[in-house]
Amino acid sequence: MRRKIVAGNWKMNKTFQEADELINEIIDGLDEANQKNVNVVICPPFTFLEMTTDYAQESDYAVGAQNVSSFDTGAYTGEVSARILHSMGVEYCIIGHSERRSHFKETDSELTQKAELLLKNDILPIFCCGELLPDRESGKHFDIVKQQLDKALFGLDPLDFAKIIIAYEPVWAIGTGKTASPEQAQEMHAFIRSLISEKYGKEIAKNTSILYGGSCNAENAKVLFSNPDVDGGLIGGACLKAADFLKIIDSF
Numbered sequence: 001m002r003r004k005i006v007a008g009n010w011k012m013n014k015t016f017q018e019a020d021e022l023i024n025e026i027i028d029g030l031d032e033a034n035q036k037n038v039n040v041v042i043c044p045p046f047t048f049l050e051m052t053t054d055y056a057q058e059s060d061y062a063v064g065a066q067n068v069s070s071f072d073t074g075a076y077t078g079e080v081s082a083r084i085l086h087s088m089g090v091e092y093c094i095i096g097h098s099e100r101r102s103h104f105k106e107t108d109s110e111l112t113q114k115a116e117l118l119l120k121n122d123i124l125p126i127f128c129c130g131e132l133l134p135d136r137e138s139g140k141h142f143d144i145v146k147q148q149l150d151k152a153l154f155g156l157d158p159l160d161f162a163k164i165i166i167a168y169e170p171v172w173a174i175g176t177g178k179t180a181s182p183e184q185a186q187e188m189h190a191f192i193r194s195l196i197s198e199k200y201g202k203e204i205a206k207n208t209s210i211l212y213g214g215s216c217n218a219e220n221a222k223v224l225f226s227n228p229d230v231d232g233g234l235i236g237g238a239c240l241k242a243a244d245f246l247k248i249i250d251s252f
C-alpha cells in the first residue's frame with residue numbers, strides 16, 4: 001500500500017550518548033505531534049540499532065538499517081546480514097545509496113541480491129536511485145534512473161517488487177544544500193511511477209511509495225511533499241536535529 005514515509009539516514013554520525021539523546025528528543029516530539037499517518041523510520045548506524053529498536057517499542061516509529069550484506073550468512077567478517085537485522089527488529093533497510101555506490105563500488109547485481117535477501121527476511125528495502133550532475137546537465141537523468149531500476153530491481157517478481165520503496169536522490173542534491181525544485185522532483189517521480197507501471201502494471205505503480213532525498217529540510221519539505229508523486233522523504237543532514245526532523249514529519 002502506498003504510504004507517506006519520512007526516513008532519517010543518520011549516516012556515520014553521533015556517538016552512543018548523542019544517539020540516545022537524539023532518539024529521546026524525537027520520541028518526545030512524536031508523542032506530541034500529530035503524525036498524519038506518516039510512517040517515521042529512523043536509520044542509525046548498526047551499532048545503535050539495538051537501542052533504537054528498544055525505544056521503538058514505546059514509540060511510534062520504525063527502525064531501518066543503512067546497509068546490509070549481499071551474502072546470506074557465514075564467513076564474511078565485518079558484514080551484517082538481513083537475517084541478523086530482522087532478528088533485531090529492523091523493518092526497513094536503505095540500499096543503493098549513492099555514497100555506497102561511489103565509495104564502496106556497489107554494483108547493480110549486489111543490489112539485487114541485497115533486495116532479495118531483505119525481502120526474504122521481511123525487511124522493506126528503500127532503494128536509492130539518482131543521477132550525477134553531469135548526467136542532468138546533459139539531459140541523461142531519465143536514462144540513468146531507468147537503467148538503475150532496470151538493472152537492480154526490474155528482475156524481481158511482482159509480489160516482491162510491490163514491497164519496495166523507491167528513494168529518488170539526485171546525487172548533486174545530496175548534502176550540498178542544492179535541492180531539486182518541486183517541478184524536477186515531481187517530473188522524475190512521475191517518470192519512475194510510469195516505468196513501474198509499464199513493468200508491473202498500474203496497481204503496483206499506484207501503490208509504490210516514492211520518496212525524495214537530497215537536501216530536503218524543514219523549510220522545503222512542505223512544498224516538495226505537496227507534489228502528487230512525492231510520498232515523503234529520505235533525509236540526511238536535517239534528520240540529525242530533532243526539531244528539524246519533526247518539522248519535516250509534520251510537513252504533509
Ligand code: PEP
Nearest residue numbers: 174175213214215236237
Ligand atoms: C541522503 O544522504 O540520503 C540525503 C538525502 O542527504 P541530505 O539530506 O543531507 O542531502
